[in-house]
Each structure stands twice: as C-alpha cells, then as structure tokens.
Amino acid sequence: MTGRRSLPLPQGPFPPTEEMLAQPVPEAEQKRGADQLRAAWKTPTGWRYWSAVNNSEVGTWYSLTALTFMLIAGLLALAMRVQLAFPDSTFLDADRFNQFFTMHGSAMMFLFAVPMFEAISILLLPAFLGARDMPFPRLSAYGYWCFLIGGCFVLGSLLFDAAPKAGWFMYPPLATKEDGIGPDIWLLGLSFIEVASIAAAVELIVGALKCRPPGMRVNVMPLYAWYVMVVGGMILFAFPPLIAGDFLFELERSFDWPFFDPTRGGDPILWQHLFWIFGHPEVYIVFLPSIAIASMIVPTVARRPIVGYSWIVLSAVGTGFLSFGLWVHHMFTTGLPQISLGFFSAASEAVVIPTGIQLFAFVATLMVGRVKMSLPMLWIAGALAIFVAGGLTGVMLAIVPFNWQVHDTYFIVAHLHYTLFGGMVFPVLAGVYYFYPFLRKKLLSETLGRWAFWLIFTGFNVTFLPMHLTGLKGMPRRVFTYPESSGWGWLNLISTIGAFVIAAGFAVFLYDLLRPKKDQPQIPRNPWGAGTLEFSHEVPAEAWGVRSVPYIHSRYPLWDQPKLVERMDAGRFYLQDAPGHQRETIVTSVIDGTPMYVQRVTGPAWITLLAAGFTGGAFIFPTFHIYTPAIISGAFAIVCVVYWLWTSTARPPKDDLREAGLGLRLPTYASGPDSVGWWAMWITMLGDATAFASLIFGFFFYWTARPDFPPAGADHAIGVWVVAAGVLLVAAWASTVAAREANSRGRIIIARTALLVAPILALAGAAAAYMAVRQMDPTSHVYPAIMWALMIWLVAHVLAGVIMQGYCLAGSVWGKLTDKYDADLRNVTLYWHFMALKAVTTAVILGLVPGWLS
Numbered sequence: 001m002t003g004r005r006s007l008p009l010p011q012g013p014f015p016p017t018e019e020m021l022a023q024p025v026p027e028a029e030q031k032r033g034a035d036q037l038r039a040a041w042k043t044p045t046g047w048r049y050w051s052a053v054n055n056s057e058v059g060t061w062y063s064l065t066a067l068t069f070m071l072i073a074g075l076l077a078l079a080m081r082v083q084l085a086f087p088d089s090t091f092l093d094a095d096r097f098n099q100f101f102t103m104h105g106s107a108m109m110f111l112f113a114v115p116m117f118e119a120i121s122i123l124l125l126p127a128f129l130g131a132r133d134m135p136f137p138r139l140s141a142y143g144y145w146c147f148l149i150g151g152c153f154v155l156g157s158l159l160f161d162a163a164p165k166a167g168w169f170m171y172p173p174l175a176t177k178e179d180g181i182g183p184d185i186w187l188l189g190l191s192f193i194e195v196a197s198i199a200a201a202v203e204l205i206v207g208a209l210k211c212r213p214p215g216m217r218v219n220v221m222p223l224y225a226w227y228v229m230v231v232g233g234m235i236l237f238a239f240p241p242l243i244a245g246d247f248l249f250e251l252e253r254s255f256d257w258p259f260f261d262p263t264r265g266g267d268p269i270l271w272q273h274l275f276w277i278f279g280h281p282e283v284y285i286v287f288l289p290s291i292a293i294a295s296m297i298v299p300t301v302a303r304r305p306i307v308g309y310s311w312i313v314l315s316a317v318g319t320g321f322l323s324f325g326l327w328v329h330h331m332f333t334t335g336l337p338q339i340s341l342g343f344f345s346a347a348s349e350a351v352v353i354p355t356g357i358q359l360f361a362f363v364a365t366l367m368v369g370r371v372k373m374s375l376p377m378l379w380i381a382g383a384l385a386i387f388v389a390g391g392l393t394g395v396m397l398a399i400v401p402f403n404w405q406v407h408d409t410y411f412i413v414a415h416l417h418y419t420l421f422g423g424m425v426f427p428v429l430a431g432v433y434y435f436y437p438f439l440r441k442k443l444l445s446e447t448l449g450r451w452a453f454w455l456i457f458t459g460f461n462v463t464f465l466p467m468h469l470t471g472l473k474g475m476p477r478r479v480f481t482y483p484e485s486s487g488w489g490w491l492n493l494i495s496t497i498g499a500f501v502i503a504a505g506f507a508v509f510l511y512d513l514l515r516p517k518k519d520q521p522q523i524p525r526n527p528w529g530a531g532t533l534e535f536s537h538e539v540p541a542e543a544w545g546v547r548s549v550p551y552i553h554s555r556y557p558l559w560d561q562p563k564l565v566e567r568m569d570a571g572r573f574y575l576q577d578a579p580g581h582q583r584e585t586i587v588t589s590v591i592d593g594t595p596m597y598v599q600r601v602t603g604p605a606w607i608t609l610l611a612a613g614f615t616g617g618a619f620i621f622p623t624f625h626i627y628t629p630a631i632i633s634g635a636f637a638i639v640c641v642v643y644w645l646w647t648s649t650a651r652p653p654k655d656d657l658r659e660a661g662l663g664l665r666l667p668t669y670a671s672g673p674d675s676v677g678w679w680a681m682w683i684t685m686l687g688d689a690t691a692f693a694s695l696i697f698g699f700f701f702y703w704t705a706r707p708d709f710p711p712a713g714a715d716h717a718i719g720v721w722v723v724a725a726g727v728l729l730v731a732a733w734a735s736t737v738a739a740r741e742a743n744s745r746g747r748i749i750i751a752r753t754a755l756l757v758a759p760i761l762a763l764a765g766a767a768a769a770y771m772a773v774r775q776m777d778p779t780s781h782v783y784p785a786i787m788w789a790l791m792i793w794l795v796a797h798v799l800a801g802v803i804m805q806g807y808c809l810a811g812s813v814w815g816k817l818t819d820k821y822d823a824d825l826r827n828v829t830l831y832w833h834f835m836a837l838k839a840v841t842t843a844v845i846l847g848l849v850p851g852w853l854s
Contacts, residue, residue, distance in 0.1 A: 083481070296530070653669050794842045808828050
C-alpha cells in the first residue's frame with residue numbers, strides 16, 4: 001500500500017433547521033435511547049464506586065476533599081489566633097507555631113484555592129457546555145487521586161511533628177538549612193500536587209476549546225468557560241516556574257548542589273523570583289474563577305444578559321496577562337534596582353484597570369436589570385465589598401515607600417486575607433448555594449444561609465480589619481508571641497474573637513450542607529430562572545449529563561431558544577442514544593463550534609488509582625531518601641499509564657461514522673489538530689517549555705547577579721560531547737518525523753524502521769549529554785550545578801520521548817496504529833518538536849554560552 005487511507009469527513013446537514021427540530025421523536029425511540037444512555041453512563045455501585053471517572057463523581061470528591069483541607073487549615077488558624085490572643089502566651093511553642101503557620105498557608109494555597117477551582121470546573125463545565133463529560137475522564141480521576149494522596153501526605157506530617165517550619169514560601173537559606181524532612185515533604189509533596197493541578201488545567205482548557213455543543217461559537221460561550229481557559233492558561237505558565245524551583249531546591253537539599261548557597265556562587269534571590277513568578281499570578285488564579293461564578297449569578301439575579309460581555313472577556317485575558325508582570329512587588333525590600341521597582345510598582349497599579357472593568361460590568365448589569373435579591377447574590381455582594389477593600393490596600397502596597405514601611409507586618413496579613421476571602425471564599429460559598437440545586441437536586445436553607453453569611457462577614461471584618469492597625473503599629477508577621485509592652489494585645493484579642501465568629505459561621509454552613517434533606521420536596525428544575533445550560537439538568541438526576549447534546553446559538557439559551565429543554569429531553573438533538581453502550585460526547589471546532597467527530601470517552605477503571613498511587617511513591621519515597629522504591633514506583637506508574645493509554649485511547653473504531661442525530665453522520669476517530677489528544681499534548685508541552693525556560697532563566701540570572709559565574713578556571717562541558725548530544729537528539733526528532741510521514745503514505749516498513757532507529761539515537765544523545773558534564777563537580781559551585789541540572793532535565797525528557805517512540809512502534813506492530821489511525825504517532829511527533837528545541841537550546845547553553853560569558 002502506497003497511499004494513505006484518509007479519515008471520513010462529517011456528512012449531513014448542519015446547522016439544523018427549525019423544521020428539523022420541530023419534528024417529534026417517537027416515544028419508543030425516546031425510551032430506547034434513554035435506556036441505552038442509562039446503561040452506558042451507569043455509576044458503579046458498592047466498592048466499585050471508587051473506580052468511577054465521570055465528572056460528576058470526580059468533581060464531587062475533589063470539592064469535598066478541598067473543603068476538608070480548607071477546614072483543617074482553618075483549625076490551624078484558630079490555634080494560632082488562640083496563641084496570639086494574649087501577650088507571652090504559651091498555648092503553642094515556637095516550633096509548633098511555625099509548623100502551623102507554614103501548613104496553614106500551604107494548605108490554603110495549594111490544597112484549597114486552586115484545587116477548588118479545578119474541582120468546581122470539573123463538576124460544572126460539561127453542564128455549561130451541554131457536554132456529556134470532560135474529554136479525558138480518567139485524567140481527571142488520576143489528578144484527583146494524586147491530589148488526595150499528596151494532600152494527606154503533606155498535612156499528615158503535622159501528626160508526626162515533621163511538618164515544614166519555614167513558611168509557605170520556603171525561603172532559603174532558612175528552608176535549605178532546616179533540619180529534618182519538613183522541607184522535603186513540602187517540596188516533593190506539593191510538586192506531586194502541582195502535577196495534578198496541571199493535569200486538570202489541561203483537561204479544562206481542552207474541554208472548553210473542543211467540547212462545546214454544536215453551534216456554540218467562542219463569542220457565545222458562557223463567561224465561565226472563558227474564565228476557565230484564562231485561568232487554565234495561567235496555571236500552565238505559573239506553576240512550571242515553581243516546579244523548576246522545587247527541582248533545584250530538592251537537588252540542593254538531597255545532594256548539596258549550591259543553587260541558593262552564596263558561599264559557592266548560588267543566590268537565594270533566585271528562589272524568590274521563581275516562587276513569586278508563580279505566587280503572584282496565583283492570586284489571580286484564585287480570584288478569576290470567583291469572578292466567573294459571579295458572572296453566572298449576576299445575570300440571573302438581574303434577569304437580563306450580562307452588560308459588556310466582550311469587555312469582560314478582554315479584561316479577564318488582560319488581568320491574566322498583567323498578573324505575570326507583578327511578581328517583584330513581593331520583593332521590594334530585597335535591594336533590587338530602583339528602575340525595576342518603579343516599573344513593577346506601575347504594573348501593580350495597572351492591573352486594577354481590567355479588574356475594575358469586570359466589577360463595573362457586574363454593577364452595570366444590576367443597575368439596568370430587574371434585580372431579584374437571592375441568597376447567592378448576598379454572598380456576591382459581600383465578596384465585592386471585601387475584595388474592593390483588599391484591592392484598595394493593594395494599591396497602597398504597590399507604592400514602594402509605603403511597602404517598605406509595612407512589609408512583613410500584619411498589614412500584609414490583613415491585605416492578603418481581604419483579597420482572598422473577598423476574591424475566593426465568599427464567591428465560592430455563593431456558588432455552593434447557587435449550584436447546589438444542580439448538583440444535589442435540593443435547596444440549601446435560606447435562613448441558615450443568611451446566618452452563615454452574617455456570622456462569616458462580621459467575623460471576618462472583626463478579625464482582619466484591626467490587623468491593618470496592628471501592622472501599622474509595628475507587629476511583624478510570623479511571630480509566635482509578643483511582649484505586653486508592645487501594646488498589640490487588645491488588637492490581637494479582638495482578632496481572635498472575630499476568628500471564632502468566622503468558625504461559627506462555617507459551622508452553620510457545614511451543618512446546612514451536610515444535614516439530611518430526604519424530606520425536602522422535589523425542587524423546580526430551574527429554581528433561579530437562569531439562562532445557561534446547567535439548569536437544563538434532569539430532576540431526579542441522571543448520570544448521562546445531557547439527554548441529547550443541543551444545538552446552541554445564544555449566550556443564554558434557556559432564555560433565548562424556545563422549547564430547547566423540551567427537545568433535549570425528547571432526544572431531538574445529537575447523540576440521543578448509545579448503541580453498544582459506549583460513552584460518547586461531541587468534539588467541535590475551536591472557533592465556530594462546527595461538529596467534527598464523536599469522542600468515545602473512557603469509563604470506570606481502577607488503573608487511574610493505581611497510577612496515582614505509584615506516582616505518589618515516586619515522589620514520597622525520596623522525601624526519606626529512599627530511592628530504590630521510588631524508582632520502582634516510578635516504573636510501575638509508567639506501566640500503569642501505558643496500559644491505560646493502550647487499552648482506552650485512540651483505538652481504531654469498529655465503524656468510521658456514527659449516526660449523531662438530525663441526519664448528521666460524524667467520524668468516530670480523529671488525529672492531528674482535529675483531535676483532543678493533540679491539543680492536550682500541545683498545551684502540556686507549553687507548560688513544560690515554561691519550566692525549561694525557568695531553568696534557562698536561572699542560568700542567566702546567575703550570570704547577571706554573580707561576578708564569579710562562571711568561576712575562573714572552572715571546568716566546562718566537553719564540546720565534542722555537547723555537539724554529539726545535539727546532533728543525535730535532532731536526528732532522533734528527524735527520524736520520528738520521517739516515521740510519521742512514511743506511515744501517512746502507507747510505507748509501514750519504513751515507518752517502523754524509523755521508529756526503531758529514533759529511540760536508539762535518542763538514548764545515544766542522552767548518553768552524550770551525560771558525558772559532556774560528567775567531569776564537572778556539581779557540589780563545588782553553582783556553575784557546574786546548573787549545567788548538571790539542565791542535563792538531568794534534558795535526559796529525563798529524552799527518556800519519556802523514548803517510551804513514546806517505543807509505544808508507537810508497538811502500536812504499529814500490533815495494529816493499534818495504522819496509516820489511517822495515526823493519532824498516537826502525530827501526538828508523539830508533536831512532543832519531539834518541543835524536544836528538538838530543548839536539545840538545541842541545552843546544547844547552546846552547555847557548549848557555547850560559557851565561552852561567550854567569559
């Protein structure tokens with residue numbers, strides 16, 4: 001065979017006409033389709049329940065776990081407030097207090113704020129988009145189990161008096177020199193969780209881009225989907241610098257490589273740069289999802305479409321972009337040049353503009369609408385009041401001289417909590433009350449909800465408003481006690497009383513959330529009168545997401561498209577049945593929402609839990625410097641992931657076309673940019689490239705910050721081996737590309753030969769990279785250490801690429817990959833495009849740049 005067998009294209013009419021939609025569906029056909037869908041989407045029962053992967057179950061687990069971690073962090077805060085209520089208190093000693101404030105901040109940021117956004121989005125995004133599920137359900141489940149294992153490991157350290165003590169920001173040299181395994185638990189445990197966060201971000205971005213209902217163009221997407229894409233993109237570019245910093249930090253902790261040791265050429269300021277390049281966008285990663293919740297509630301309350309949809313979208317994108325230019329305002333007191341302080345001060349104030357546009361759009365919507373006040377809107381109103389107050393103090397802190405005065409005082413604590421409570425906690429609670437009827441088919445109590453609101457709102461202001469004055473009076477952050485002569489005692493007592501009022505409010509909320517509701521009558525299907533698709537849900541609940549995937553051409557289809565819900569229920573739209581009891585959803589084009597193919601999504605499986613468990617072992621065992629079990633765990637994790645991919649993704653379909661409904665026949669397979677897998681690989685590699693760029697940034701940071709980089713007389717990478725590594729790895733990339741091209745032309749033998757040669761070249765290139773730096777001592781100075789770090793990063797990615805090449809070769813031999821069904825090979829080739837860039841860049845840094853610098 002010398003010519004490629006091409007995949008079929010969609011066939012049939014699109015978009016559907018009103019006459020087509022008005023045709024009734026016979027009752028027998030409705031019943032048959034509903035029975036098939038019920039069988040396909042049945043939730044496992046008994047102990048098999050924990051093998052579920054659909055978004056409704058995984059999202060629920062994720063949300064409840066994040067809430068539990070938040071409550072634990074809250075209890076730590078209460079214990080700290082008891083300690084600080086009176087001068088010279090001995091309720092907690094200094095060591096325990098340091099563990100508590102470190103784990104409080106770490107849990108709130110890494111185990112609650114970002115995971116709660118991802119959990120809510122996994123739960124709600126398919127409903128907003130009229131989709132059956134996310135594109136990669138098992139990836140969601142894998143991310144959840146990683147999150148659970150990592151969170152329990154990190155928080156569990158408190159039970160053994162082994163928690164980190166250096167603060168949630170882990171500044172060196174305090175953290176690098178800390179005795180015990182506390183910093184290692186923080187670094188490796190939270191790196192494990194960061195992997196889960198990035199996995200969820202990839203899933204959510206691909207879901208918003210490719211799993212919209214037919215007809216839903218990007219300019220009619222729900223605002224929530226826009227925020228999901230913006231925040232997912234921010235996670236992809238914010239978390240990798242922290243992962244790169246964790247990588248360097250753990251190398252110093254485990255092997256004494258001096259990345260942050262000034263006596264051997266290192267610089268602790270590099271950690272601050274890498275941490276805050278993550279840390280300040282994190283504030284907006286937390287804030288924007290809450291604005292997304294408000295963007296769904298405000299139009300419903302106002303009973304009219306949102307004012308300024310396009311302005312809100314542009315402002316959200318602008319906020320995300322500007323947030324990456326603000327990180328230095330956390331470092332105003334580190335001795336940076338005055339010109340940079342001025343630039344970052346201006347940028348810190350500029351971000352107020354897009355943020356303000358979003359808030360004013362909400363106010364305008366309420367002003368021109370017919371507002372019907374509801375409990376969720378009460379929480380949103382409280383959020384706006386608190387967040388605006390936090391924003392005003394943020395403008396104050398952007399002014400460098402004022403920042404110098406209050407840096408590391410309780411003024412900062414007050415500002416941070418006004419921002420996070422107003423920008424995260426209150427909107428999330430509003431979302432719980434608003435979406436609870438969709439999630440559980442019940443309503444929460446109006447009376448208890450108002451009690452919870454006023455207790456939390458009052459308690460919050462009683463707690464944190466006095467802290468502004470406490471800070472202005474000079475009380476530093478992170479002190480476990482203070483003398484009576486300081487005059488801070490009465491302010492701290494007020495704050496402690498307020499903290500217990502907040503706790504009482506959360507107790508009321510939790511009681512309302514968890515109390516039995518069996519006696520509550522059946523709720524209306526759309527109790528708030530919303531206009532978006534999530535309230536087209538079935539009552540009682542069905543596990544299939546939507547009865548049929550609708551055709552959507554409006555931003556508020558429940559308001560604008562007559563008989564929409566009735567037709568969805570009757571199976572009048574797409575994928576109204578499930579022949580063969582396959583789980584399916586429709587994949588559409590990125591811009592205009594044209595149906596492209598039917599994606600068969602994966603069902604319940606234990607393999608995701610096993611993969612997460614072994615991945616956890618690969619991260620957790622090194623904490624105790626136990627490396628052999630870590631390597632074994634990593635190997636088994638790879639085996640689990642390969643098995644999962646082999647058995648459930650990109651399988652050649654039985655039929656090339658599927659009757660999708662309304663006369664439309666859609667392909668059942670796609671590869672390249674049409675497929676969701678290609679987009680997932682592209683997005684993942686953008687994040688990975690950001691981490692790699694962070695290591696390159698570290699190299700040039702040392703060059704600009706240290707006069708002894710590279711030190712006089714230092715050994716350099718061996719040029720011959722550097723050239724060999726670069727040439728061999730580029731050749732491995734070229735061989736992979738050649739395999740793709742030969743396979744697409746039906747030249748299977750040539751393709752297999754190229755796939756056999758490519759990993760050999762790649763492994764030879766990895767060996768050459770090792771030989772290039774082998775004679776350099778990474779413990780002697782930061783220059784050889786950063787060279788070794790770049791080599792390790794490159795070799796680790798080469799080994800991953802080799803596994804992918806072997807996977808494609810096996811697929812070709814055993815029939816999973818053919819000239820027609822080649823999604824795996826196209827995805828792996830995309831990975832190797834990025835690998836080639838990494839190889840060339842690393843070769844230049846190892847072989848050429850040191851000569852230029854010296």
